[in-house]
Amino acid sequence: MAIVGFGNLGRGLARVLIEKSEFLRRTQGLIPRVVAVVDEHGAAVDEDGLDLRRLLRVAERKGTVAAHPKGKRGKSALEIIEGTEADVVFELTPTNIKTGEPGLTHIKKAMQAEKHVITSNKGPLVVAFKELDSLARRCGVEFRYSASVGGGVPVIGLAKGLLAGNEIRAIRGVLNGTTNYILTRMSKENAPFDVVLHEAQELGIAEKDPTLDIEGIDTACKITILANSLLGVNARLRDVRVAGIRNVRPEAIRLAREAGYVIKLVGVAKRDLLEVGPKLVPLGHPLAVGGTLNAVTFELDLAREITITGFGAGPQETSSSLLGDLIDIHRVLGG
């Protein structure tokens, strides 16, 4: 394997691979070997397999994997993708929803080099889903992106796996932990938006620039990915009607509560409607989840309604999806 991008998610994956190595060998017959890791400053490469513990220590201390004895400053992700013998490339660089780069190029190059790709990066999926999907087919490689929606909650995996016999009529979801935390706190404390946002930033739940989350754009990206991957529509981010939560006032939350509702930022994907906005969710409804939880309801022709809930963000939770994708590819290839 090659890991491209060694921030929170990349390091989280490395930690899980260390912790789970014996478990993976015993239960899946899988012995993952990381032959290359690359970050923005350089790369570490060892065809015999890098010692991940040491790599993590170096990365934490020196800020780059290039400081590893097998490391090289200035070595680029493209050199790594094209020049190493990895079977699978993990593309874990930060999301850019306008151009999809650098992830988009990384994924294309990896596929063209006949490497399977696992990504958590929403950018390339939002910008070029159809293109990547058909490129993977043409190159005969597997392409997995479970971690891009729902973090640790297996939204895509559930729909594509055990629910595959259903026609999905609609997908409704609370898909952004930050906004869900803010709305939950506003409701509990009767506090204004700005105060709660500030609190969330101090706790590290909201980013310094929280625009993508609170304007509903992160949720819209996930809705776009779900529409493309599960509903078979060729949707772009601009096709999603988006409203954020900045204008949700404590008074509105109170009026909602008096009538038996909570306000949640909900994304909806149907074949003829893609929408994100604050919605009234009846108390006791499966989507009325609190805190940073995510929840997704599928409306299906056979199973009617299925909802899954869990922790969205976080390196450890997201590693669950990344590792699930890796094991799935291992199985598909008859490993």
Place this chain on the structure above:
Amino acid sequence: MPGQLVKVLEPISSFGGNIQSVVHRRERKTPLGRVPVTIIFDVGERVRLNRILRAFRSMGVRIIRIGEREGAVRSTVLLVGHIVHTDIRDTIDRLNELGGVMVSDLSLAMGRVGQESAARMTIAADDERRTALALSKLEKISARKKLLVIKSVEGM
């Protein structure tokens, strides 16, 4: 059978319905021993009504006829923005202009002077088609008046 009727009524309350009356028509018992019952109940949302009906069917209750009354489909919607300054009266009048649609309840929470307010509105319509019409008209009006509309996730 004694107790059967009470069991049949259970889904109504568990899905948030409100029973108004139950008429047990023993005199019209069918040859197979089934007893016709007329139940009148209120339920907030169409989706909940459907859940109740599904629960009935799965209990072996045969539904002979469903009649809906005037203003039977109610939807709750929130508005946020300069609601009063953009003439809430006009907003309501324009919804009421639609046949079979009526704004049946309105609660207003005023912001401080110059700040935005929030309102909760209940729209009663004769059927689902009219509800959809009213909600889409409300969205158009709100877009022009720069109000945020928060609809229910049910029925979306």
